[in-house]
Amino acid sequence: MSRFAYVNGSYVPHREAAVHIEDRGYQFGDGVYEVVLLINGKMADCEGHLKRLNRSLFKLKMKSPLSEGALRQIMARLTRLNRLKTGIIYIQITRGVASRDHSFPKNSLASLVMTVKHVSLDTGRQLAGKSAITVPDQRWDRRDIKTIQLLPNCLAKQAASEKGAYEAIMVMPDGSVSEGSSSNVWILNKENQLITRQPDEDILNGITRQSIQRIAGERQMEIVERSFSVAEMMQAKEVFVTSATSMVTALTHIDGQKIDEGKVGLIASALKADYIKYVETCS
Numbered sequence: 212m213s214r215f216a217y218v219n220g221s222y223v224p225h226r227e228a229a230v231h232i233e234d235r236g237y238q239f240g241d242g243v244y245e246v247v248l249l250i251n252g253k254m255a256d257c258e259g260h261l262k263r264l265n266r267s268l269f270k271l272k273m274k275s276p277l278s279e280g281a282l283r284q285i286m287a288r289l290t291r292l293n294r295l296k297t298g299i300i301y302i303q304i305t306r307g308v309a310s311r312d313h314s315f316p317k318n319s320l321a322s323l324v325m326t327v328k329h330v331s332l333d334t335g336r337q338l339a340g341k342s343a344i345t346v347p348d349q350r351w352d353r354r355d356i357k358t359i360q361l362l363p364n365c366l367a368k369q370a371a372s373e374k375g376a377y378e379a380i381m382v383m384p385d386g387s388v389s390e391g392s393s394s395n396v397w398i399l400n401k402e403n404q405l406i407t408r409q410p411d412e413d414i415l416n417g418i419t420r421q422s423i424q425r426i427a428g429e430r431q432m433e434i435v436e437r438s439f440s441v442a443e444m445m446q447a448k449e450v451f452v453t454s455a456t457s458m459v460t461a462l463t464h465i466d467g468q469k470i471d472e473g474k475v476g477l478i479a480s481a482l483k484a485d486y487i488k489y490v491e492t493c494s
């Protein structure tokens with residue numbers, strides 16, 4: 212089946228989809244993005260993702276080329292054209308095409324690109340956990356803005372892949388965990404507190420993270436937003452990551468060491484099941 216992409220007003224075959232070489236996304240990484248998960252035709256947390264897209268644009272003094280309603284229409288049409296039922300929708304907005312100059316162009320038109328990808332999600336209960344490594348966090352100081360400049364994240368993920376690990380957990384110079392290369396990190400401590408870092412400029416405030424906070428709250432769990440050290444993480448009963456693509460994924464081994472008994476924990480499994488149920492109610 213042919214794949215289609217959306218590029219600045221047109222739905223085009225994926226292999227022909229292109230932007231200009233002087234697009235500022237290509238030249239400077241001057242753009243923002245979102246990834247929305249689709250499960251059985253339901254867009255998970257679409258409202259939250261579009262809200263964060265607007266926030267990222269605002270922080271970079273960019274304007275959305277289209278309204279939220281128009282973006283939703285394109286997302287829906289692109290998923291229909293690609294007959295996508297379960298997978299991810301990728302949205303990217305850059306400052307557009309302009310002769311190369313670091314300062315912002317006066318009159319460039321933002322470029323909007325959307326693609327979709329089929330992915331087979333493990334929507335059943337997790338049987339096997341994943342492993343992770345820790346790496347130094349080498350990113351800039353505004354990690355709360357979801358920009359397309361992902362080189363440190365790519366380097367971190369590559370380091371994980373080379374060690375056969377699923378995720379790289381990034382560690383700040385003070386020894387605290389910031390987040391995963393493409394996910395937020397959570398720990399469940401021996402007192403059954405669910406701990407995840409406070410959402411400030413040091414991390415991306417994950418949309419999945421926010422839904423999981425709400426879901427865990429509904430389960431009467433104690434949620435604490437604070438930073439935690441690598442040592443505290445290694446002593447946890449459970450460690451898991453959240454993101455649009457991984458939903459809730461248990462980490463059973465970090466840096467070659469077992470977390471607790473090295474098995475997927477009950478809380479991660481339960482939150483994942485609840486999240487999948489919640490997505491069924493999304494529009």
Ligand SMILES: Cc1ncc(COP(=O)(O)O)c(C=O)c1O
Pocket residue numbers: 246364390391392393394395414415416417418419420453454455456
């Ligand atoms: C660095 C980083 N942190 C956290 C997340 C999780 O965000 P979300 O739950 O909105 O997908 C992502 C997702 O791509 C990410 O790249």
